[in-house]
Amino acid sequence: MIRLIFSDMDGTLLDENGNLPAEFGAMYARLKERGIRFAPASGRQYASLVQTFAPWRDEMIFVAENGTMVMEGGRELFSSPVERSLALEIMRMGERLAGVQSVFCGKRQGYLHSADDAPAFRAELSKYVSQAAVVGDFAAVDDVPIKMSFCDFSGHAETTILPAMQVFRDRLQVSLSSTEWVDLYNFGVNKGSAAQQIQQRLGVTPDECAAFGDYGNDLELMGAVTHSFAMDNAIPEIKERARYLAPSNLENGVMAVCERILAGEFD
Structure with a gap:
């Protein structure tokens, strides 16, 4: 059973105007009810992610700045400063x-x-x-x-x-x-390594995780989970690394796969 979902933002969860899908709030509530956590994983700044997910800022784990800064409930879980x-x-x-x-x-x-x-x-x-x-x-x-x-x-x-x-x-x-x-x-820091640290903290296995991505900074994330999804608009390297293909961000691909997750398709 999937217990944790990591999702890239631009070109993945967000539309071409940088907006969340209209049904995201309702979908998030259904995931939460089933005990499935949602973790935005992005090159974006933590403050930017919190702004986008303001209603759920105290509930989500935020993988910000390509994994160099990970936050939960306004508290730093870990980070990787550069000299x-x-x-x-x-x-x-x-x-x-x-x-x-x-x-x-x-x-x-x-x-x-x-x-x-x-x-x-x-x-x-x-x-x-x-x-x-x-x-x-x-x-x-x-x-x-x-x-x-x-x-x-x-x-x-x-x-x-x-x-x-x-x-x-x-x-x-x-x-x-x-x-x-x-x-x-820093070397060794990316969305994938951040996902692995989060898995260890939560006691969640890669088999219990899904991830969505579209670009080069999502490569390691695809390897950190069993249920990895490349968006249809992803670059070839992501499609080669991922296990599954999701509809494009313009077709609300993340939401479509979340429906399948809730239906138990990947249990």
Whole structure:
């Protein structure tokens, strides 16, 4: 019997406008009644996830920032800080990339450089980071770094950001999180490793877990559960790794599979 569901957000649970399915609240109530917990697992900031799931903020486990920050009931379960001097070195590299915006992701909030504080970037950033401050120098940030993120609006992050950041691949993970975003964070930290730690804490086995994903930062999550679902709109690597295929996010695929879970199809 499935007791815990992990779900990515963008391109997975959310629609093309970044909204939850209209029936999510009713579905969540049915899952909760059956003793099935729901854990959003995203590259998004914890504050952003709490904003999206405000009615259930004290009930869910939040796997935020690609697994570098895991929270429950407003309490940190675990996190993975990046060594500060290395984080600042990476931010300086990002500032040298033409047409690229940088975000220093701390435990408390995100930080963007004053040079990047433009309405267009603010709009893009607000999808993932709901609490952000503007700074003139990342070295002045008084927060614990857990992730460094870089955005290319052109949708070519794989060629404009990723190659430059590979210089750090011997010290940190360098992850292409979407066509626009590249994230750097500690080795061994990802949605999958976070899911495994949560399983251990709750006494839940991989056979009792389901997970949904669509992009590269969901690869390890697909391997952490028995019932792994690639969205129909997922990249080929996710479809190869996952055990099952779900309808696309535009077809409310997560909700459709949750109906099957409640029907006992995967017991």
